[in-house]
Structures are given as C-alpha cells and as structure tokens.
Amino acid sequence: MDNKEALLLFNKCYALQASLRSSLGGNLPKTISVVSTYKGEGKTTISAYLALNLSKSGHKVAIIDSNLRSPGLHIFFKKPVGLGLSDVLLGKAELKDIGYDIGGSHLFPNSSIVADPIPLIDSNRMKDIIDEIKRQYDIVIFDTPALHDFADGMVISNYSEYVIYVIGYGESSKDEARECNKLLGNKNVGIVFNKVED
Ligand SMILES: Nc1ncnc2c1ncn2[C@@H]1O[C@H](COP(=O)(O)OP(=O)(O)O)[C@@H](O)[C@H]1O
Numbered sequence: 001m002d003n004k005e006a007l008l009l010f011n012k013c014y015a016l017q018a019s020l021r022s023s024l025g026g027n028l029p030k031t032i033s034v035v036s037t038y039k040g041e042g043k044t045t046i047s048a049y050l051a052l053n054l055s056k057s058g059h060k061v062a063i064i065d066s067n068l069r070s071p072g073l074h075i076f077f078k079k080p081v082g083l084g085l086s087d088v089l090l091g092k093a094e095l096k097d098i099g100y101d102i103g104g105s106h107l108f109p110n111s112s113i114v115a116d117p118i119p120l121i122d123s124n125r126m127k128d129i130i131d132e133i134k135r136q137y138d139i140v141i142f143d144t145p146a147l148h149d150f151a152d153g154m155v156i157s158n159y160s161e162y163v164i165y166v167i168g169y170g171e172s173s174k175d176e177a178r179e180c181n182k183l184l185g186n187k188n189v190g191i192v193f194n195k196v197e198d
Pocket residue numbers: 001005009036038039040041042043044045046072194195196
C-alpha cells in the first residue's frame with residue numbers, strides 16, 4: 001500500500017467512525033472486533049487505521065492482535081517481535097510489560113504463533129485480560145483470523161459490542177460473507193467494503 005492509499009484509508013475511517021456512532025445511537029462502541037471471510041481482505045489494515053483515526057480524534061484506544069495464528073499488527077507498525085498476548089495468556093508475561101505506544105494508541109501485539117489458540121482465547125484468563133484493558137482504554141479493537149478458516153473470530157466477536165465485517169473487493173462475495181456472518185449470531189455488525197476504487 002502506498003502513502004496515498006494509506007492517507008485515503010485513514011480519512012475513510014472518519015466516515016467509519018461516524019457510522020459506528022450512528023448505528024449505536026450516538027455512542028462509539030467500547031469493543032470492536034474486525035473480521036472477514038478470508039485472509040488478505042484487510043482486517044489488520046482496517047484495525048490499524050481505525051485505531052490511529054480514533055486516537056487522532058482524542059480517544060484512548062487499545063488495539064489487540066488477537067490473531068494468534070498469523071499475527072500481523074506488529075509487522076504493520078514495524079515493531080520488533082517481542083512479548084505478546086499469547087505470552088500473557090500462557091502466564092509468561094504481564095499485560096503491563098507488553099506492547100507499544102503508537103500515535104496515542106497502545107498496541108498489544110502477538111508475535112509468537114500458537115498452533116491451537118482457541119483454548120487460550122476462549123478462557124477466563126482472556127476475559128480477565130480484556131476486562132483489564134477495557135478499564136484502561138476508551139475503545140478496544142481486536143484483529144482476528146479469517147472466519148472461513150477458523151473459529152477464533154467468533155470467539156473474539158463474543159467479547160465485542162460491535163463487529164466490523166471487512167469485504168475485500170473481488171475477494172469474497174456478499175453471499176460468502178452472509179454465510180460466515182451467520183456464525184456470529186445476533187451481533188451488531190457493520191460492513192466495510194475495502195479496496196474499492198473511487
Ligand atoms: N484499502 C486498501 N487499499 C490498498 N491495499 C490494501 C487496503 N486494505 C488492505 N490492503 C492490502 O491488502 C493486503 C492484505 O491486508 P491485511 O490487512 O493484511 O489483510 P488481513 O489482515 O485481512 O489478512 C496488505 O498488503 C494490505 O496492505
């Protein structure tokens with residue numbers, strides 16, 4: 001993605017903020033998970049730019065890499081592989097010791113790959129971690145693995161007040177997205193059509 005595309009996406013996140021507000025009666029959701037049908041549709045990118053955009057608007061934002069299978073946020077933000085969410089979940093690190101401040105947001109990265117993350121993310125430990133982060137930040141954004149491939153996005157969406165469903169132009173059809181969306185149950189879901197030429 002070049003600088004022009006990045007700026008365009010950042011600016012589009014103002015509209016995304018506005019639609020998040022209007023769908024929740026004027027308030028922004030406290031917890032947002034970002035999902036898609038397939039890998040590569042833009043979840044990590046949208047999560048990152050939405051977090052930067054919300055923090056530019058004065059919100060204290062936590063962005064959590066809850067993709068323990070193919071973590072990407074530390075790469076997006078050009079941060080070194082260090083301790084991350086899976087280390088906290090495994091009791092190898094403390095929450096306060098992980099992550100990076102990025103333009104007013106805090107990234108809770110995940111840098112080591114976990115073969116079977118579901119028991120880790122579907123746990124009381126994960127709930128406690130999220131509660132702690134919710135106490136410290138205004139808005140929490142979760143990046144997730146693709147719904148078509150793994151159940152992780154469903155688990156994470158259960159922790160979220162709002163789900164952003166990213167559809168990459170030409171990468172998944174509305175029907176496929178509709179099928180995967182059913183997995184999320186009765187959730188507040190907003191669709192972002194990504195990579196659409198203006
Ligand atoms: N709006 C966009 N315009 C141009 N490129 C994009 C856009 N959104 C995502 N990309 C590119 O698509 C690729 C996949 O995006 P990524 O966010 O990693 O997807 P996911 O997290 O869903 O697997 C990356 O190379 C990213 O730079």
